[in-house]
Amino acid sequence: MKKISxxxxxxxxxxxxxxxxxxxxxxxxxxxxxxTLPYSSEIKTTIxxxxxxxxxxxxxxxxxxxxxxDQKFTPEYVDSVNDFYSKADNKKIPVYFALKIxxxxxxxxxxxxxxxxxxxxxxxxxxx
Amino acid sequence: xxxxxxxxxxxxxxxxxxxxxxxxxLLVAGFAVTVIAKHTGNAHExxxxxxxxxxxxxxxxxxxxxxxxxxxxxxxxxxxxxxxAILKTIIEVGIINDNPLLTPSxxxxxxxxxxxxxxxxxxxLDIPIPFALKIxxxxxxxMSDGRIQLYKRALLQKLKQLRLL
Numbered sequence: 658m659k660k661i662s663x664x665x666x667x668x669x670x671x672x673x674x675x676x677x678x679x680x681x682x683x684x685x686x687x688x689x690x691x692x693t694l695p696y697s698s699e700i701k702t703t704i705x706x707x708x709x710x711x712x713x714x715x716x717x718x719x720x721x722x723x724x725x726x727d728q729k730f731t732p733e734y735v736d737s738v739n740d741f742y743s744k745a746d747n748k749k750i751p752v753y754f755a756l757k758i759x760x761x762x763x764x765x766x767x768x769x770x771x772x773x774x775x776x777x778x779x780x781x782x783x784x785x
Numbered sequence: 786x787x788x789x790x791x792x793x794x795x796x797x798x799x800x801x802x803x804x805x806x807x808x809x810x811l812l813v814a815g816f817a818v819t820v821i822a823k824h825t826g827n828a829h830e831x832x833x834x835x836x837x838x839x840x841x842x843x844x845x846x847x848x849x850x851x852x853x854x855x856x857x858x859x860x861x862x863x864x865x866x867x868x869x870a871i872l873k874t875i876i877e878v879g880i881i882n883d884n885p886l887l888t889p890s891x892x893x894x895x896x897x898x899x900x901x902x903x904x905x906x907x908x909x910l911d912i913p914i915p916f917a918l919k920i921x922x923x924x925x926x927x928m929s930d931g932r933i934q935l936y937k938r939a940l941l942q943k944l945k946q947l948r949l950l
Contacts, residue, residue: 683873683877696863703857704859704870707846707867707870708871714846714913717845719884719886720882721884751877752874753881754881
């Protein structure tokens with residue numbers, strides 16, 4: 658009898674934890690995990706470029722392009738996003754916003770403004 | 786030393802012949818290594834230096850780039866990882882921008898396989914990945930092939946109208 662109640666208790670705990678599981682966007686943890694793959698840096702950069710270009714294309718087709726009209730996707734964005742995700746505080750930020758912040762930086766938006774935007778995104782993500 | 790010079794002067798012709806043989810063997814070995822490298826693992830990086838991603842096609846990520854993932858020198862599971870990461874990113878960007886492309890009804894692996902077979906048709910290669918994903922979703926949600934073809938035709942017409950193709 659004790660065993661059955663213990664099993665029920667355990668199952669209940671598992672269900673509760675699964676139900677409360679927060680959705681996780683493709684973020685810095687996923688991005689940084691690419692670096693652990695056993696391939697050349699060229700291949701890792703290719704994978705990262707594909708992901709950023711996917712974000713850029715999807716933003717274009719959802720009528721909210723990440724890059725401004727005069728901006729074009731360049732490999733430098735991969736470096737900027739690498740740099741962004743090297744800071745532990747940014748790991749929870751979805752890759753869409755990481756690219757957005759990189760494009761703001763490239764467009765010479767004020768650092769203070771970028772910082773405010775980053776904090777607003779973090780607040781929103783933590784509230785989800 | 787004197788002995789060696791004596792042997793050399795006596796066998797000069799043989800020595801030169803030996804040198805020619807060694808040079809020929811090295812030449813053949815070099816050629817063989819190049820051919821083998823072309824057909825094995827790191828051929829892409831070692832030999833061609835051709836970029837893995839380019840703007841062949843529309844300028845958007847489309848079937849041309851999708852198919853190039855298959856040619857990358859990475860494990861099959863990492864090819865699936867790359868493809869599903871692309872799909873996850875596309876779906877999430879739609880959600881973030883309050884303009885969701887779709888709500889997945891199956892695993893991203895399943896969507897990835899459907900997109901593989903969609904791009905197997907060369908007529909579909911210029912269609913950007915977000916729309917290939919949308920078409921895969923219509924298929925997952927049970928839309929008939931006839932209606933999917935109509936959707937595809939209308940989509941192509943619209944993209945051409947907007948000069949995006």
